[in-house]
Amino acid sequence: MDIQQIKQRFGIIGNSFGLNRAIDVAVQVAPTDLAVLISGESGTGKEVFPQIIHQMSARKHGSYVAVNCGAIPEGTIDSELFGHEKGAFTGALTDRKGYFQEADGGTIFLDEIGELPLSTQVRLLRVLETGEFMKVGSSKVLKTDVRVVAATNVDMDTAIKEGKFREDLFYRLNSVPIKMPPLRERAEDIYLLFRKFSSDFANRYRMPAIRLNAEAKDLLMGYRWPGNIRQLKNITEQISVIEQKRDIDGEAITQYLPYHSGDNLPAIINSSGDSKAKSADFNTEREILYKVLFDMKKDMGDLKKLVHGLMQEGNVTAQPEHANIIQKLYQSEDGDFVPEKNVQSIGYPSAAPAESNVIEDTEEFVEESLSLADKEIELIKKALDKYNGKRKQAAKDLGISERTLYRKIKEYKIEG
Numbered sequence: 001m002d003i004q005q006i007k008q009r010f011g012i013i014g015n016s017f018g019l020n021r022a023i024d025v026a027v028q029v030a031p032t033d034l035a036v037l038i039s040g041e042s043g044t045g046k047e048v049f050p051q052i053i054h055q056m057s058a059r060k061h062g063s064y065v066a067v068n069c070g071a072i073p074e075g076t077i078d079s080e081l082f083g084h085e086k087g088a089f090t091g092a093l094t095d096r097k098g099y100f101q102e103a104d105g106g107t108i109f110l111d112e113i114g115e116l117p118l119s120t121q122v123r124l125l126r127v128l129e130t131g132e133f134m135k136v137g138s139s140k141v142l143k144t145d146v147r148v149v150a151a152t153n154v155d156m157d158t159a160i161k162e163g164k165f166r167e168d169l170f171y172r173l174n175s176v177p178i179k180m181p182p183l184r185e186r187a188e189d190i191y192l193l194f195r196k197f198s199s200d201f202a203n204r205y206r207m208p209a210i211r212l213n214a215e216a217k218d219l220l221m222g223y224r225w226p227g228n229i230r231q232l233k234n235i236t237e238q239i240s241v242i243e244q245k246r247d248i249d250g251e252a253i254t255q256y257l258p259y260h261s262g263d264n265l266p267a268i269i270n271s272s273g274d275s276k277a278k279s280a281d282f283n284t285e286r287e288i289l290y291k292v293l294f295d296m297k298k299d300m301g302d303l304k305k306l307v308h309g310l311m312q313e314g315n316v317t318a319q320p321e322h323a324n325i326i327q328k329l330y331q332s333e334d335g336d337f338v339p340e341k342n343v344q345s346i347g348y349p350s351a352a353p354a355e356s357n358v359i360e361d362t363e364e365f366v367e368e369s370l371s372l373a374d375k376e377i378e379l380i381k382k383a384l385d386k387y388n389g390k391r392k393q394a395a396k397d398l399g400i401s402e403r404t405l406y407r408k409i410k411e412y413k414i415e416g
């Protein structure tokens with residue numbers, strides 16, 4: 001069975017290299033009994049890979065048990081995984097089989113493995129090494145033949161350094177690692193997933209599927225998707241239900257893309273093979289630049305709408321010197337200025353009247369200084385000129401003492 005057939009069978013959408021590589025590794029390791037650790041951010045679709053491994057293995061006719069380790073309270077997780085004897089603790093009214101006993105001969109999927117308590121990690125390590133375990137409250141050793149597939153969105157290296165996860169257990173689980181790439185590194189898959197979700201929701205709610213124009217598509221593919229596929233599916237459903245129009249533009253889709261610091265910037269894919277530290281620094285600098293450009297584009301769009309609205313209402317007086325500014329505001333996407341006749345059509349002449357007696361304004365405009373010291377010097381000089389150098393009157397007008405004025409004159413070396 002090739003990759004495309006596996007995608008169809010398990011409902012996987014996408015053609016990115018990272019996704020195809022993950023599927024290929026899952027298929028290759030399936031016939032073995034090696035433990036597999038699937039890593040990746042939350043919402044990337046890690047839960048489908050244990051099913052691929054189970055269905056492509058000799059254990060496919062056995063049980064498949066999926067356990068969310070993060071959803072089970074610490075006080076009961078040992079009982080859930082390994083079972084308990086009657087009377088082992090308050091409320092243990094009968095004997096109970098655990099998930100490892102139920103999955104005997106099959107596959108057990110331990111999701112969010114990084115959330116396991118350290119005491120439970122010791123028990124799990126024993127199962128992986130010897131296939132043996134004991135129920136809570138029992139001294140009898142039981143055997144189980146189970147294939148373990150685990151998944152985590154936790155940085156395991158950090159968890160090990162902080163003492164939250166046993167290093168020996170990590171290496172035992174990580175016999176075959178599968179890395180599920182985040183959605184931002186699967187840019188070519190984003191629109192494919194969107195179309196699949198929009199079609200599904202159209203069928204569910206009996207309405208036409210939503211469509212994106214070019215701008216909306218660019219925004220969709222440029223967003224970093226911190227919630228990955230789960231977030232994309234959620235937002236697609238929101239747009240499908242809430243928007244009355246079926247053709248979605250950039251302005252409409254922006255309302256559904258929540259802002260996360262650094263997360264709604266264009267996605268940057270690192271393919272250079274540089275070290276993680278250098279890549280992170282470089283990406284951060286580029287993200288800052290992208291954010292500035294993104295905000296500038298939005299501001300320019302708002303300014304265009306404002307100017308256009310004022311001109312339509314007749315609140316703007318046509319001035320010759322404004323022509324170039326309007327041309328720049330209405331610059332086309334490919335960088336060419338709009339023709340002068342278009343500028344005239346919106347109420348602005350393209351140039352000043354060509355009369356021989358027109359006197360051109362040749363005054364040079366110098367950027368005004370914002371230095372406090374420069375402002376002080378300027379005010380002191382004006383006050384001294386106003387009172388012909390009489391410091392007492394100048395100081396009174398400035399609202400300072402004559403002594404302070406003298407000190408400022410000396411400090412700034414003001415002649416007068």
